[in-house]
Amino acid sequence: MLGLADACWLEPQILLLRTDVRIDLPAPLLRTIQLSDLHITRDRPLLHRLLDEVRAARPAVILVSGDLIRDVPDPETLDRHLAATAAFMASLRQIAPIIAVQGHSEYQGPVITRLDQAGVQWLSNEGRRIGPGGGILLLGLNTQVGEDELTHRWKNPFRPLHRLGGWQYGAQRSDPFRNFYSHWDPSPAGMADEGGPLAWSGVDVVCDTWIDDEEVGTGLTVHSRYVLGEDRMYRLRRVRPEHGEPGSFVLVAHGTTLTGDLHTGVEPSPKRWYRMRLRTVVEPKVVRLLARVWPADSPEPRQWQAQAEDRSRFRVEAGTVARVDLPCATAAEVPQ
Numbered sequence: 001m002l003g004l005a006d007a008c009w010l011e012p013q014i015l016l017l018r019t020d021v022r023i024d025l026p027a028p029l030l031r032t033i034q035l036s037d038l039h040i041t042r043d044r045p046l047l048h049r050l051l052d053e054v055r056a057a058r059p060a061v062i063l064v065s066g067d068l069i070r071d072v073p074d075p076e077t078l079d080r081h082l083a084a085t086a087a088f089m090a091s092l093r094q095i096a097p098i099i100a101v102q103g104h105s106e107y108q109g110p111v112i113t114r115l116d117q118a119g120v121q122w123l124s125n126e127g128r129r130i131g132p133g134g135g136i137l138l139l140g141l142n143t144q145v146g147e148d149e150l151t152h153r154w155k156n157p158f159r160p161l162h163r164l165g166g167w168q169y170g171a172q173r174s175d176p177f178r179n180f181y182s183h184w185d186p187s188p189a190g191m192a193d194e195g196g197p198l199a200w201s202g203v204d205v206v207c208d209t210w211i212d213d214e215e216v217g218t219g220l221t222v223h224s225r226y227v228l229g230e231d232r233m234y235r236l237r238r239v240r241p242e243h244g245e246p247g248s249f250v251l252v253a254h255g256t257t258l259t260g261d262l263h264t265g266v267e268p269s270p271k272r273w274y275r276m277r278l279r280t281v282v283e284p285k286v287v288r289l290l291a292r293v294w295p296a297d298s299p300e301p302r303q304w305q306a307q308a309e310d311r312s313r314f315r316v317e318a319g320t321v322a323r324v325d326l327p328c329a330t331a332a333e334v335p336q
Helices: 002-013 045-057 075-093 109-117
Strands: 032-035 061-064 098-100 120-122 126-130 136-140 159-163 166-171 181-183 204-211 218-224 233-238 249-254 259-261 272-283 286-295 306-310 320-325 331-335
Touching: 032 045, 045 075, 075 098, 075 109, 109 120, 204 218, 218 272, 233 272, 233 286, 249 286, 249 306
Parallel strands: 032 061, 061 098, 098 120
Antiparallel strands: 126 136, 159 166, 166 331, 181 320, 204 272, 204 331, 218 233, 218 320, 233 249, 259 306, 272 286, 286 306
16 A cells, blocks of 8 residues: 555655766766656646756756656547646756657657657667767667566467367467567567568558457557567557447557558457458658458458558658457467
8 A cells, every 4th residue: 555655646746866976987078867757647846846956957968768658548648648748848858958768658659759749859779979079879778578577477379279160370368468469570589680571661461360259459560660679560450449449440550650540440240250451552751551351251342441641750661560469358360
């Protein structure tokens, strides 16, 4: 109970911890401020105190090591959190440049884009020289993928399944369970480079999927950078009906933003095969996505049901594919 009170009331509203550190480097002196785990939900007096302290320190650069926002599944609540976070970051940017890495709370495309517009410079698996004459090399690691050594090790549930009179590739619900992707990893035993499947661009993927009940999630992923340690990809995903959203197949972006008609309007019935088709068209300064879904025993529709585009500077122009993501139930599929 005391831990809950600390996390939900004391830290967000009252507690502000500060540590001053001097590091002797061969480069010229550079005054920096490093912030972490702000988990902003709304404007608070604590944030104004923090702004005052940062301003008084007169830093040359502000570093933020993730978890700027408190992410929540409800879109309206997330939008309020995002508005407050963007406003705070814009105020910080008036003091000094902001360089940040993503925490586990910053994976949604709208969050990345909105905070970029507020003045946050994202550093993802890259280096940047800062300070007088570029004498300090700052490295930013995207930790959106991988396993924390202190967390539970989840067994990947994907495997061949004998059901429906034949063999399919899929997963079955277990307890506990979590989201899983089955990515085509060009180098599963080591570090992958950006060639081969990670250079696939302008793809046309067709896949059949079977779902057991109304709670299941399944889909296709393309232009995925996941095996490189980046949570950046496009998905045609069947989402569960929640937070006012229908349980239809929709286009979803990770780490970037899509605009257009994202919903196919197809809400699948359980115990039936469906065929998904996802096409990407890469042009200068834009990635276009086209999608359609239909019962596998019916003719393919002539019209694309969902059409979207990504013109942001975070657009994902190439990457590997993933066959299924599985939030919470039995799924099976056959690639075409």
